Amino acid sequence: MSDALNPETPEELVETEEEPIKQRKNGLYPGVSDELAENMKSGWADTELRDLEPVAQAGHTAARRAALSARFPGERLVIPAGNLKTRSNDTEYAFRSSVEYAYLTGNQTEDGVLVLEPTRDGHRATIYLLPRSNRENGEFWLDGQGELWVGRRNSLTEAEQLYGIPASDVRELAGALSEATGPVRVVRGYDAGIEAALTDKVTAERDEELRVFLSEARLVKDEFEVGELQKAVDSTVRGFEDVVKVLDKAEATSERYIEGTFFLRARVEGNDIGYGSICAAGPHATTLHWVRNDGPVRSGDLLLLDAGVETHTYYTADVTRTLPINGRFSELQKKIYDAVYEAQEAGIAAVQPGAKYRDFHDAAQRVLAEKLVEWGLVEGPVERVLELGLQRRWTLHGTGHMLGMDVHDCAAARTETYVDGTLEPGMCLTVEPGLYFQADDLTVPAEYRGIGVRIEDDILVTEDGNRNLSAALPRRADEVEAWMAQLKG
Numbered sequence: 001m002s003d004a005l006n007p008e009t010p011e012e013l014v015e016t017e018e019e020p021i022k023q024r025k026n027g028l029y030p031g032v033s034d035e036l037a038e039n040m041k042s043g044w045a046d047t048e049l050r051d052l053e054p055v056a057q058a059g060h061t062a063a064r065r066a067a068l069s070a071r072f073p074g075e076r077l078v079i080p081a082g083n084l085k086t087r088s089n090d091t092e093y094a095f096r097s098s099v100e101y102a103y104l105t106g107n108q109t110e111d112g113v114l115v116l117e118p119t120r121d122g123h124r125a126t127i128y129l130l131p132r133s134n135r136e137n138g139e140f141w142l143d144g145q146g147e148l149w150v151g152r153r154n155s156l157t158e159a160e161q162l163y164g165i166p167a168s169d170v171r172e173l174a175g176a177l178s179e180a181t182g183p184v185r186v187v188r189g190y191d192a193g194i195e196a197a198l199t200d201k202v203t204a205e206r207d208e209e210l211r212v213f214l215s216e217a218r219l220v221k222d223e224f225e226v227g228e229l230q231k232a233v234d235s236t237v238r239g240f241e242d243v244v245k246v247l248d249k250a251e252a253t254s255e256r257y258i259e260g261t262f263f264l265r266a267r268v269e270g271n272d273i274g275y276g277s278i279c280a281a282g283p284h285a286t287t288l289h290w291v292r293n294d295g296p297v298r299s300g301d302l303l304l305l306d307a308g309v310e311t312h313t314y315y316t317a318d319v320t321r322t323l324p325i326n327g328r329f330s331e332l333q334k335k336i337y338d339a340v341y342e343a344q345e346a347g348i349a350a351v352q353p354g355a356k357y358r359d360f361h362d363a364a365q366r367v368l369a370e371k372l373v374e375w376g377l378v379e380g381p382v383e384r385v386l387e388l389g390l391q392r393r394w395t396l397h398g399t400g401h402m403l404g405m406d407v408h409d410c411a412a413a414r415t416e417t418y419v420d421g422t423l424e425p426g427m428c429l430t431v432e433p434g435l436y437f438q439a440d441d442l443t444v445p446a447e448y449r450g451i452g453v454r455i456e457d458d459i460l461v462t463e464d465g466n467r468n469l470s471a472a473l474p475r476r477a478d479e480v481e482a483w484m485a486q487l488k489g
């Protein structure tokens with residue numbers, strides 16, 4: 001990629017519109033003649049887009065903002081999208097806006113800020129965004145954030161049509177906020193500039209209440225969100241099929257071939273992967289978050305693939321399958337796989353409206369503890385094992401979590417509404433028991449060592465039970481083998 005002509009920060013450049021950038025930074029733009037500067041100001045077509053259709057979630061974000069408004073009457077609420085983060089020198093990481101901002105606006109633009117201003121009967125929402133680049137003062141082509149470099153932005157008028165929210169120039173927001181009076185809360189951790197403008201007006205405790213509310217608001221998904229989650233899962237299913245089809249190429253190279261194959265599907269059909277793909281072959285499957293993905297892929301071993309496509313609206317799937325690389329489970333691999341499958345079946349059955357959140361975890365852990373006792377790996381009785389948590393040497397992690405715009409969604413929700421809470425229709429969670437025998441675990445027979453199995457599905461709580469959103473991907477051992485045989489042709 002090429003280097004921006006202008007080494008200065010965008011804020012400095014865009015503050016004063018009367019002075020052309022070239023003159024203001026006299027001498028900093030070698031090679032830009034007055035004639036060229038003048039020439040670049042004009043000859044550009046009017047590209048304003050008119051009569052835009054609102055984005056698909058615009059019909060849902062108003063209700064979300066209304067719920068937020070009702071919770072904090074009379075207070076100014078500030079929800080930033082966040083800023084670009086430097087990767088190195090003048091390159092940045094791909095931007096992903098804060099989920100709080102995307103959830104409430106449907107917009108995902110860097111530097112955007114949603115502000116809810118208190119009114120007599122609720123709040124008035126405004127999204128603050130960077131407007132189109134100024135062509136008169138050279139910002140358009142001399143500024144690193146100019147549209148010539150980073151691409152066309154929506155005008156504020158276009159943004160209003162797309163998101164159904166009045167839009168204003170974000171460059172005026174920090175100043176306005178620092179002068180504003182009255183109670184205010186901000187979602188922290190995304191926009192240092194906005195936080196600095198509010199520093200003497202907010203408290204950590206009050207801001208945390210805002211963050212907790214926005215996390216808990218997302219526990220129950222609306223119809224649009226469920227549709228997006230299903231879309232994410234459907235793409236993920238295709239990504240898993242892609243991987244099975246290229247296992248021979250992965251054997252000839254490394255786990256990276258699997259990572260790259262899945263990523264291709266995620267980028268073509270969605271926004272991205274929802275989290276770093278875990279492409280763990282052989283003993284790497286016993287490392288819970290194996291994302292280095294630089295190991296060999298060997299026939300006879302298992303591949304634990306934990307990956308999810310994220311949609312353009314940020315909803316992600318989170319699915320795991322443990323596959324025999326050569327297409328057939330060995331006897332011991334199948335014994336361990338079947339135990340995890342049985343535990344997952346028990347876990348999924350416990351996902352019911354009105355059930356405690358902990359129930360599905362307990363149900364799955366019980367099955368795994370029974371198997372471990374039955375195999376002689378831990379001394380029974382099972383009640384004692386569960387009471388002391390002894391099975392956890394091999395089960396390692398919780399059996400699932402909420403799923404949504406974050407893979408571990410609603411993480412700021414209070415214990416009483418999440419872990420100690422009750423399942424309700426519209427909640428979506430993963431059920432993902434596993435058994436992991438570390439390669440250096442001397443307490444298990446040698447043949448178990450280096451085997452890791454996890455099976456993970458995305459389960460929606462419905463009015464009368466649950467729906468497995470990832471049911472299209474085979475889970476039972478014999479079905480997995482048949483599916484692989486068919487794909488490998």
Ligand SMILES: [Mn+2]
Nearest residue numbers: 318430432456
């Ligand atoms: Mn998961």
